[in-house]
Amino acid sequence: MPDGTSHPAPDADRIEAAVRQVLGSLNGDLTVKEAALLGELEALGRTVSRAKAEIAALGGQQLGEHIPAASDELDAVVSHTATATNEILDVCEGLERLQGTLDGAVAEALGTAVTRIYEACSFQDITGQRIGKVVAALKTIEARINAVQSDFGTDQPRAVVPAPAVVIAATAVAARTEGERLANGPALPGAGVSQDEIDRLLASFD
Amino acid sequence: MDKTMNVLIVDDYKTMLRIIRNLLKQLDFNNVDEASDGAEALSKLRGGNFGLVISDWNMAPMTGLDLLKEVRADQRLARTPFIMITAESKTENVIAAKAAGVSNYIVKPFNAETLREKIEKVLVHA
Numbered sequence: 363m364p365d366g367t368s369h370p371a372p373d374a375d376r377i378e379a380a381v382r383q384v385l386g387s388l389n390g391d392l393t394v395k396e397a398a399l400l401g402e403l404e405a406l407g408r409t410v411s412r413a414k415a416e417i418a419a420l421g422g423q424q425l426g427e428h429i430p431a432a433s434d435e436l437d438a439v440v441s442h443t444a445t446a447t448n449e450i451l452d453v454c455e456g457l458e459r460l461q462g463t464l465d466g467a468v469a470e471a472l473g474t475a476v477t478r479i480y481e482a483c484s485f486q487d488i489t490g491q492r493i494g495k496v497v498a499a500l501k502t503i504e505a506r507i508n509a510v511q512s513d514f515g516t517d518q519p520r521a522v523v524p525a526p527a528v529v530i531a532a533t534a535v536a537a538r539t540e541g542e543r544l545a546n547g548p549a550l551p552g553a554g555v556s557q558d559e560i561d562r563l564l565a566s567f568d
Numbered sequence: 569m570d571k572t573m574n575v576l577i578v579d580d581y582k583t584m585l586r587i588i589r590n591l592l593k594q595l596d597f598n599n600v601d602e603a604s605d606g607a608e609a610l611s612k613l614r615g616g617n618f619g620l621v622i623s624d625w626n627m628a629p630m631t632g633l634d635l636l637k638e639v640r641a642d643q644r645l646a647r648t649p650f651i652m653i654t655a656e657s658k659t660e661n662v663i664a665a666k667a668a669g670v671s672n673y674i675v676k677p678f679n680a681e682t683l684r685e686k687i688e689k690v691l692v693h694a
Contacts, residue, residue: 451586473594477680480587480591481680483583484677484678487584539631540633540634541606541630541637544625544656544661544664545625545626545633545656546656547626548655555662556675560657
């Protein structure tokens, strides 16, 4: 639910049955208003039936496979970049050993280059955290759609999806520490503060 | 500045631990130990003698901020310089860290010069 609270789900079967019951009771002469109402009820019945069919169609392969597969692909991205980063670091450490055998400007240039590579390799941490946020969002979407399917009582078998950490966390907000509540990962460009701004902020406390 | 001191670096990304360790080595800090979360770090801090802690924020089961609070609440560890290196770059994070007693705060991605500058600053004031 948008406001985060839990409300009883609409019972599609009951709505449909009510519409059919009303339609069945309407016979004989109809006024213009009654005819209009009949039209509205028929449209409502069709909408409910179509919604049920569409929700049922979301199950099985689409949710049972696609979202977990997407999560696995993203996990694989993190794993591959970690492997590649560690290989780069292996090479850098080899270059640093080589640097020890060199003198003067060449050694200094090599050292500077290696430092810049170390700095650049921290991308793996940032991208890993960003991808982790995307995976958590996917799992939340998956859980919510499964909950809607369950509410509408579709007959199709559904994959059992573990509750995502985000959902669990939402139910236990009171138990979270300040450190956990403020742990949101990297901010989007422009949303966070720069190192210079942080330095000024910290200085303002002195 | 005593560069022979023991430094504890805390991060749940092994690659990040390796990068920070190598950058510290370039700054001539060679006595570096590692922990992968706040709880492990606290155990090492209580069992050892560290002159500087460099910690990430976003870790489980204990975050860097919670580690910082534990360190400041521990009479023996309370004065240990503590630098947060994190991707958490919201103002509220910086304020919370400062309120908890952080010595300095570095936002990821960072460069070697920023690391050197902040370490020198906190150790001079330690």
